[in-house]
Amino acid sequence: MLEFILLSCINTLIYGLLLFMLSSGLTLIFGLMNVLNFAHASFYMLGAYFAYEVSTHIGFWPALVFAPLGVGLVGIFIERYGLRSVHKYGHVAELLFTFGVFYVVNELVILIWGRNPVAYKIPEMLDFTLMSAMGTEFSAYRAFMLLISVSMFAVLFFAITRTRLGLIIQAALTHPDMVGSLGHNVPLVFMYVFGGGAALAGLAGVIGGNYLITEPAMALNLGPIVFVVVVVGGMGSLTGAFVASLLIAALQTFAVGFEVSLSDLLALWGVSAPDAGGFFHDLLRIEISHTRGMMPYLFMVLMLVFKPKGLMGTREE
Amino acid sequence: MKDNTAASAMRPFVVKSLAILAVVAIILLLPQIFQTRFAQSLLNQIGIAVIFALSYNMLLGQGGMLSFGHAVFYGLGGFMAIHTLKMVNNGVVPIPTELVPLIGGAFSCIFGLIFGLISTRRAAIPFALITLGIGELIASCALIFPSFFGGEEGVSANRWTDVTLSPLNFGRAGEVYLLIAAWMLVCVFLMYLLTRTPLGRMANAVRDNPERARFIGYNPHMVRTIQFSLSAFFAGIAGSLFAINFEIITAHALGMMASADVLMMTYIGGVGHFFGPILGAVLVTFLQLVLANITHAWLLYFGLLFMCMVLWAPNGISGLIMLHEPVWKAGLFKKLLPSYGRALVPGLVLFLGVIILVEINYHLSLSTNPESPMSLFGIEISAQSAPPWIASLLLMTVGFLFFRKAAFQVRDAWDEVTRRMRKGEH
Numbered sequence: 001m002l003e004f005i006l007l008s009c010i011n012t013l014i015y016g017l018l019l020f021m022l023s024s025g026l027t028l029i030f031g032l033m034n035v036l037n038f039a040h041a042s043f044y045m046l047g048a049y050f051a052y053e054v055s056t057h058i059g060f061w062p063a064l065v066f067a068p069l070g071v072g073l074v075g076i077f078i079e080r081y082g083l084r085s086v087h088k089y090g091h092v093a094e095l096l097f098t099f100g101v102f103y104v105v106n107e108l109v110i111l112i113w114g115r116n117p118v119a120y121k122i123p124e125m126l127d128f129t130l131m132s133a134m135g136t137e138f139s140a141y142r143a144f145m146l147l148i149s150v151s152m153f154a155v156l157f158f159a160i161t162r163t164r165l166g167l168i169i170q171a172a173l174t175h176p177d178m179v180g181s182l183g184h185n186v187p188l189v190f191m192y193v194f195g196g197g198a199a200l201a202g203l204a205g206v207i208g209g210n211y212l213i214t215e216p217a218m219a220l221n222l223g224p225i226v227f228v229v230v231v232v233g234g235m236g237s238l239t240g241a242f243v244a245s246l247l248i249a250a251l252q253t254f255a256v257g258f259e260v261s262l263s264d265l266l267a268l269w270g271v272s273a274p275d276a277g278g279f280f281h282d283l284l285r286i287e288i289s290h291t292r293g294m295m296p297y298l299f300m301v302l303m304l305v306f307k308p309k310g311l312m313g314t315r316e317e
Numbered sequence: 318m319k320d321n322t323a324a325s326a327m328r329p330f331v332v333k334s335l336a337i338l339a340v341v342a343i344i345l346l347l348p349q350i351f352q353t354r355f356a357q358s359l360l361n362q363i364g365i366a367v368i369f370a371l372s373y374n375m376l377l378g379q380g381g382m383l384s385f386g387h388a389v390f391y392g393l394g395g396f397m398a399i400h401t402l403k404m405v406n407n408g409v410v411p412i413p414t415e416l417v418p419l420i421g422g423a424f425s426c427i428f429g430l431i432f433g434l435i436s437t438r439r440a441a442i443p444f445a446l447i448t449l450g451i452g453e454l455i456a457s458c459a460l461i462f463p464s465f466f467g468g469e470e471g472v473s474a475n476r477w478t479d480v481t482l483s484p485l486n487f488g489r490a491g492e493v494y495l496l497i498a499a500w501m502l503v504c505v506f507l508m509y510l511l512t513r514t515p516l517g518r519m520a521n522a523v524r525d526n527p528e529r530a531r532f533i534g535y536n537p538h539m540v541r542t543i544q545f546s547l548s549a550f551f552a553g554i555a556g557s558l559f560a561i562n563f564e565i566i567t568a569h570a571l572g573m574m575a576s577a578d579v580l581m582m583t584y585i586g587g588v589g590h591f592f593g594p595i596l597g598a599v600l601v602t603f604l605q606l607v608l609a610n611i612t613h614a615w616l617l618y619f620g621l622l623f624m625c626m627v628l629w630a631p632n633g634i635s636g637l638i639m640l641h642e643p644v645w646k647a648g649l650f651k652k653l654l655p656s657y658g659r660a661l662v663p664g665l666v667l668f669l670g671v672i673i674l675v676e677i678n679y680h681l682s683l684s685t686n687p688e689s690p691m692s693l694f695g696i697e698i699s700a701q702s703a704p705p706w707i708a709s710l711l712l713m714t715v716g717f718l719f720f721r722k723a724a725f726q727v728r729d730a731w732d733e734v735t736r737r738m739r740k741g742e743h
Binding site: 034036082085086089091092093095096097099100101103104106107108110111112113114115220224227228231282283286290291293294297298300301304305308 | 577
């Protein structure tokens with residue numbers, strides 16, 4: 001049991017920080033521009049594929065730098081030449097545009113790299129067991145992922161709270177017009193934030209792509225979960241996104257271990273479930289571990305219904 | 318004199334009725350004209366898509382609600398219909414096949430009411446997110462409730478029964494077409510009437526200014542909820558027809574990609590006019606079935622078309638058509654034609670360049686042997702050699718440059734036409 005908890009905690013931390021890398025950019029973009037970027041997980045996917053391409057030709061370490069940069073440039077391009085021109089049609093049009101980007105990027109990835117997963121592997125240098133405690137192995141790459149995500153978190157925190165650009169971003173979150181009046185180029189700030197958010201998602205792709213899997217469906221699989229994180233944490237709130245990332249990750253990781261169903265619960269009370277087929281039979285037989293996929297969405301829907309601001313959000317829209 | 322005015326007042330009505338009758342006749346005669354199996358299947362799917370897209374537009378176009386989970390109701394209706402058919406097959410209940418869509422629709426409508434209540438308190442982004450969440454939720458439910466959703470392989474039934482109202486027993490695709498066409502006409506008519514009811518008008522009002530609607534005593538949440546559940550009803554009918562047509566339905570029918578399809582279809586057709594989604598459904602389904610046979614890259618072209626629409630024609634094809642209505646009436650359409658012609662040629666050149674680039678890339682990444690020669694427009698080329706790449710890049714550059722130039726000419730022509738139309742009015 002202790003072993004399970006330890007392992008789950010580590011997995012939660014890794015998965016949660018990976019989610020945070022994606023959700024931090026998304027929530028900042030939403031907070032600043034009121035744009036829900038449907039294509040955010042596509043940047044994650046692009047990061048993984050760029051890293052695969054760079055690491056097969058040059059190596060993993062250059063990929064760690066160049067892939068996020070490349071994704072950031074793609075993000076800047078999309079913001080400058082696409083998003084900015086649909087801005088005049090309103091938020092729904094912006095959402096539709098990013099949805100289109102998501103769709104096209106998916107197809108482009110298939111076009112260039114094919115439908116099957118690519119062999120983007122963990123670098124040999126980090127492919128060993130760092131330590132093992134109580135029968136649980138902890139690989140060096142996981143430690144590396146933790147290191148990268150924690151340092152990313154620190155840098156982001158520093159950049160937002162201590163640098164000039166960060167202060168402008170913070171001000172623009174709440175008072176965009178005032179910031180504009182003070183002579184700052186708000187659209188340019190938007191562009192940087194969009195590019196920065198894309199680069200962060202790309203970085204998540206670089207370190208997550210080889211840990212999980214690099215395939216064309218990865219954006220579709222992770223994208224909705226990132227939305228869940230942003231909504232649960234509160235749209236536009238960085239701290240909220242951090243808390244929610246860990247929460248959702250814990251929810252999904254720990255659910256795997258519980259193979260308890262309603263009929264087991266009934267059995268505890270001495271009631272044996274009728275063995276008839278049909279819908280109620282299914283309902284009684286669902287194990288908690290089976291609900292892993294649906295749990296975040298249930299959580300999000302309930303959150304939006306009962307507390308639309310999210311855990312730490314300040315506004316409803 | 319009096320008779321004369323009455324007659325002239327009657328004339329538009331008569332013309333309209335005749336036009337509607339003609340359309341109905343054409344729709345019913347279509348399978349006689351196109352008798353291949355492929356055409357039959359295409360017509361059936363177009364009919365279903367028309368209902369589905371129109372029901373989606375009740376949300377997006379008329380109610381201002383961007384849903385990412387509309388296929389949930391399509392799928393739920395379809396599953397209900399297939400279970401009903403199964404029960405008819407087993408002799409449990411004698412429900413005529415013609416009325417099965419009604420059951421699917423009602424089932425979806427109930428779910429529409431429940432999900433509508435919780436999702437429509439606010440429109441725009443929160444609504445989009447809740448529908449996305451509900452969509453994912455139901456899609457993941459599909460795997461843990463195999464008794465209703467049939468797990469991976471779905472649920473199948475036999476549509477060929479003797480329990481029918483009409484002499485048809487729906488064994489052949491042609492007979493199913495009649496069923497689909499009849500339901501399509503009824504649904505299109507009903508959805509059109511709905512736009513004319515106070516509810517339809519209030520949905521528009523709530524879309525444009527919810528605060529003001531609330532001020533004059535309407536609850537936007539209620540209006541949206543009713544609109545949402547009615548839209549779910551029609552989506553359920555479309556899903557039921559899908560189930561009857563294919564005799565099988567799987568969890569794919571209610572997934573994210575199905576929702577994306579109907580969203581893009583509706584948007585490409587245009588959300589601003591009632592007939593827009595019909596155009597979108599016909600065009601996209603046609604392209605889907607025809608192009609999917611020709612090229613693997615169909616989805617990419619589809620996505621690019623969608624992006625172009627979002628960027629440059631936010632009112633879709635119907636919007637583009639209706640833009641020209643006043644110009645046509647003023648008799649100035651021929652002023653625009655030369656500039657359109659000049660834009661069309663470089664546009665096609667640009668498109669050709671894109672096609673070549675996409676196709677050679679697809680050949681390289683997806684074919685079993687990339688070295689093998691591929692054929693494009695009947696010409697054998699080798700994807701590895703330089704000429705097709707150079708040709709494609711050249712075509713794209715030249716096409717783009719001239720297209721840009723032509724786009725300015727189109728704008729000038731439009732300015733000229735608008736100026737003359739304004740002059741004509743005063």
